Amino acid sequence: MRRARLRIAVITAGIITLLITLVGLVADTVMAHAQDEQVSREVRYAASRGDLARPPACAWLFARGAEPLANAPEGFPLLHDLRRVRGGAEPVERTVRDNGTTYRVRTQARDDGTVVQAVFDMRFQLADRTHLWFALGVAELLGLIAAVVTGAVLGRLSVAPLAEALARQRRFVADASHELRTPVTRAYTRAQVLSRQAAAQDLPPAHRDGLARLVGSVRQLGEVLDDLLLSAGLTAGPARPSERRPVDLAELARAVAAEETERVGDAGLTVTVDGPEPAVFVAGAETALRRAVGELLSNAIRHTPQGGAIEVTVGATGATVELTVADTGPGFGPAEAERLFERFHHGGDGGRYGLGLALLREVVTGHGGTVTAEGRPGLGARFTMSLPRCAAPATQDVALPVRAGSGRA
16 A cells, blocks of 8 residues: 555656756747747847947947947957858858857858847847756645655555555454354364274265365365454554564574474474584564465475475575475476466466465565466475575574474474
């Protein structure tokens, strides 16, 4: 919502700036054209009819036998133009920049044969243009201030209803998911008990298969509810600056792996967690980062076949800390890498990714980091989470290795 309000303010300021700039360009073009026409008329009149002893204001006249005024600018008359016109050439008119100003100079022969050179000082016309641009600059500044204030007010007014609607939607999703979670968990537990009893009592294969499918369906329903709860909890912004603390990413990964020990053992997998010495830290909300690391590990466990291996590696490169989760699962094609982070995307192996990876990216992005996926069909997958490194806290405890499954952590 804050980004939307800021975007509205920036767009409003940009439009006003563009309009003022266009008005300034048009005004400057019109003024310059009008001034050029006026100066041309003045210098032509002075050259053809002006009094050599009393030239018009801001002008000087030079001719053979005429005494130039005492305040005549240096560098004039232009002798080569005078010689050229005296030799029978057409009138010559040019613009000369000298003495810190601009002059319009016209040399022509009068009806009586006298060759006259008129020099017109354009400093006042140039000053008018400077004043115009100064006024436009002041108007631009005032317009930007007004645009920022107006954009902020309009942004708040326009985004407020949407923000309220989204807040209500999140509350509804969280409440509904929370209320459904307990009965679904009970149903899942009961279905598992019935499935095991069917296997122990050697019921017909059709009955056992039906109960196994029931267990899988209830489990998937539970995963959907977990995803919805996670979405409602993280959408509000899990990494507010006030909640950020130095977090040992390797220690966090070991703790997450320890929580998955039973699941890893049931699946016959090997999980290895390696971290650097000394420990490296990132600034963030520990609960949100725990969910992010947990989602990467849970995703690897779901997609790694029995007997497979999962490696979790934490390392630092300059100002960045990287956590990589690599598995020996079925992998995915390069074209699937970006789509994996779409909500409820189904991978090429038929596996469901749900909201987890999409929310993982939101968490990592909220912490100023990135997450990428690499994989090849049949050669496993590799997910890398990169976060900005921060200084270690004043006191730090080095976590002991935690074993998960049959591997070391």
